[in-house]
Amino acid sequence: MNARAKLLRAGALALAAGALYFSLHQPEAPAQAANSDPNYFAFVRSMDGTAPDGAVRQDSADKLVVDAELAHLFDYYLAGLGERSLDAIRTEIGRELDRRLKPAAAAAARRLLDQYLDYKRALVDVEKSLPKPASLTDGARARLAAMQQLRHRYFSQDEIDGLFGASDTYDTDAIARMEINADSTLTPAQRQQKLAALDARLPAALREEREAPTRVLRLEDEVQQRRAQGAGDNEIYQLRAATLSPAAADRLAELDREQADWQHRIAAYQQQRRQLLARAAPPSAAELQQLRDAGFTPLEQKRLPAYE
Incomplete structure (x- = not known):
């Protein structure tokens, strides 16, 4: 896996962790x-x-x-x-x-x-x-x-x-x-023991808050493995709902759809941009901007340099 792919995967997992974190901690509307x-x-x-x-x-x-x-x-x-x-x-x-x-x-x-x-x-x-x-x-x-x-x-x-x-x-x-x-006087085992003791003393709600993002990352690793083995969207939804909650599974499914749409638009943009750059006459700045405007909002366009 190349460096860019690793970064993109890390970003996707971070987004997933954030989405789930808020789904787990979303208070009931007053x-x-x-x-x-x-x-x-x-x-x-x-x-x-x-x-x-x-x-x-x-x-x-x-x-x-x-x-x-x-x-x-x-x-x-x-x-x-x-x-x-x-x-x-x-x-x-x-x-x-x-x-x-x-x-x-x-x-x-x-x-x-x-x-x-x-x-x-x-x-x-x-x-x-x-x-x-x-x-x-x-x-x-x-x-x-x-x-x-x-x-x-x-x-x-x-x-x-x-x-x-x-x-x-x-x-x-x-x-x-x-x-x-x-504390440089602690051995790795002693340090881990002390940190574990702190974990045990945490209130349940705070412990849940600390562990939620890590749990999401572990879950999404399993999701990627299941997808590689041919799992469909329904199986992935059931896995997430059973591990977390139906509401969290809904939010992560929506995130999947948004990510898939983004990747589709990026692939189309890259292909059209290569075609423009392959012409005998180089494309003008206006033509390149028109291509960006056709597929992306001004905010989304700030992310495009990473894909060019």
């Missing part, structure tokens, strides 16, 4: 009022083609559920800073909260948004004041500790646990892994 009918335009250009993160919700008593999903929603819009003003972002978050939540829960979420923004502003100053760390691991641990201490100025303990508990678990685990991998 209930919305019948007349809300949200129309998710691109709030900023860099968000084109996306929908707001965060499955924010209220409980059976219409009280706001304070969890990581709320922070995900805030961070989704705050990523647009630089393209839109903070006031515009705060206003848009408020609209999104009103679309998803009942009035009391939405008001509580907006109060938390104000606290969250104050915390983020203060965090900038705290990070500037941190001393230069002796190592990357020391720096990560000092930053996490400073963040955790600062939160108590802006949130109750329940709010801290809800908004940041999951991310703190992930960060603490990541730092521990950094320390193990950086």
Whole structure:
């Protein structure tokens, strides 16, 4: 297998892993009022083609559920800073909260948004004041500790646990892994043993999140082997559905169709381009551009140099 083929295969598998990852972690759509009918335009250009993160919700008593999903929603819009003003972002978050939540829960979420923004502003100053760390691991641990201490100025303990508990678990685990991998006194067997112990202590949801992309790659290796042995689309679908879920199998089947369509268009483009280049008179830039426009969108055309 040549280098280009390896890269293309790796890219296809990475896309598959990403598609499945989101299929495994796609939250149930939050209930919305019948007349809300949200129309998710691109709030900023860099968000084109996306929908707001965060499955924010209220409980059976219409009280706001304070969890990581709320922070995900805030961070989704705050990523647009630089393209839109903070006031515009705060206003848009408020609209999104009103679309998803009942009035009391939405008001509580907006109060938390104000606290969250104050915390983020203060965090900038705290990070500037941190001393230069002796190592990357020391720096990560000092930053996490400073963040955790600062939160108590802006949130109750329940709010801290809800908004940041999951991310703190992930960060603490990541730092521990950094320390193990950086410890030159460990033998390979000792290092593997310590990493396995960390795996065993992970919450089930976080362990699933860490393992999902790797599981997809293993599955897609088996898919390629089955296809080489003559397996059809139905057999592949059954394999994926049994290993993962019918919804994940549907998404991966759609990815297969998109990839097959892309390869078909690329093959046709390469053949027509060779024909143009083989003429006695070299093709003009306009002719080559016309060929690109006939088969590909402007965004897709950015990928064409890899196939020329």
